[in-house]
Amino acid sequence: MGQITMTQAINLAIDEAMAEDDGVFCLGEDVSAKQGGGVFKVTAGLTEKYGEQRVRSTPISETAIVGAAVGAALAGQRPICEIMLMNFVAVCMDQIVNHAAKLRFMSGGQTPCPMVLRTTTGVGVGFGGQHSDMLEAWFAHVAGIHVVTPSNAADARGLMRSAIDANDPVIFIENILCYGLQSEDPGVGYRVPLGKAAIAKEGSDISIVTYGRTVLDALEIAGELDKEGISVEVIDLRTIAPYDEETVLASVRKTGRAITLHEAVKPFGPGAEIAANIQEKCWDTLKGPVRRIGGTFSAVPFASQLEQAWIPQKSDLIAQIKASVGKA
């Protein structure tokens, strides 16, 4: 079937969902053909097939964009809205947190909100402090939302289909630096279930629990450490919330050691929740403390050398793995 990039994968998933269901439509800033099909071209080609009413370029009005998605979802459609960059969710949190997430519960199950909120972000592009943050913890902390992020093109295709199928709001985070990653195309109709992690690499000495771009770092380091006789298991959560606790705990029970790794800042990050949960539930089998690695607790800086230093360092991951397994 050939190779596809993550950009193509997401586009194909949306395309096939729109072809199957008239209720699926896209809205967001610059998503339509007239504006080039999205700032990262993820919705390119869809306007030509489905028309401007189903690929609506919007004003720069994040609250109105998400609110429209919420309303359309309540009416039984399956909107896919785009918030161009993840930092901009800060201006429309009311619609996400007070409405999309809670309307199913507050209505006693009468008004589910089946919508996807696509957003992109990532550190290492030189976008500075207001265009780079990984803010998934904000949403993971609110009941009623799925938070998803792919680390490869095949998963992106399968996760997007499942996100559109879901009868609840899904925050779908795309890392800018991952758009060009290529996978074998898994084909039409491929789905990766929400809430199901992948063992990206099996190992027996330590479990690295991660997601998104840092999966790549973890796999690279795991490959290097294999040569030194340290067997690293890499878990790609794929769904950050609610996450696949079963897979994570089973892995840690096997290895007895764990490190959480993400690009989001370390304090109060998803890794803190996962580490605490591991320590509560795997205490008897743990051979040492669960360690956490995350972005530096400051705004993402602009200058390349600062930005690169801000990101979780591979050298730190190696050092912490070695310290955990007693080979420091």
Add this chain to the structure above:
Amino acid sequence: MAEIDREQLLDVYTRTMKVNRTDEKFRELLMQGKVAVMYYCVRGQELISGAAMAALEDDDYVVCTYRGQGEQTAKGIPIEKWWGECLGKETGTCKGKGGTMHITDPDTGIMVTTGVVGSGLPIANGLAMASQNNGDGRVTVVSFGDGAANIGAFHEALNMAQLYKLPVVFLCQNNRYGEHTAFADHTSSPDISGRAAGYGMKGVKVDGNDVNQIYPAMVDAVEHARSGKGPVLVEAMCYRMMGHFFGADFSYMPEEHLAEMQAEDPLPKLRKVMLDRQFSEEELDKIVANIDVDINNAVQHALDAPLPSIDEIYKDVLEESA
């Protein structure tokens, strides 16, 4: 202006009195201490709800606010379920999980009741967008107060609605107070409807205490939206005759405002219109008496109903737990 059809007038009257009797009953229960919940009184705004809901079809959508009792009961929500929800009972529209500020009943088109000022407008656009997408011919009415006109969501929603010519009616019930702050102290423009021009939208300002103004205005607005001509901003002037919420102090309202408010009370004015149109006192009293019987039965039913079971806190979070 053409006279309102007698049958339509009776419909508006019945809906309006339903709102009023519900409001009176709620305050009575709160005063007696039989119920202790947040309640946002609608005294003085009953006619706007009655007229607006009478202008809609049964399957049209409504988005309202915590002060939404009027829209909810006037649209025809089953009142046993309404009272059940307000009293936090298992028999409520939302199994007691929403409460007075989040009444939802999709069967009667009550899609969202929001507790966040201004948040309903963008959601109303989405409901209308769905109708535009699938051509179902529905209109969405979103009700809000003058206070909501100053939050960014108002501006974003009106611009987007006009841009796409969405079938939505923005109904601003200008009760002259945003929470506890008087209109002139929170709004720089002389009115809200004038802002419609800034979006190239049709805007109208009417006396919400006069059935001969508010009802035709809502009929026109709904027709405009349904015909594909786009949204309308209707500003209905009224008075909030009580505090922001039940029990809240409203001694800050100036004496002259209170006198003006009493003189403009929509209910005696509506009654006079009905009598002028040859409805008899007995006929009108009978309507109210029947409403009271239904309300008393619904209240008793709600008081007797079981509380929600504790495991409801885990249900309806995501589909899996439904």
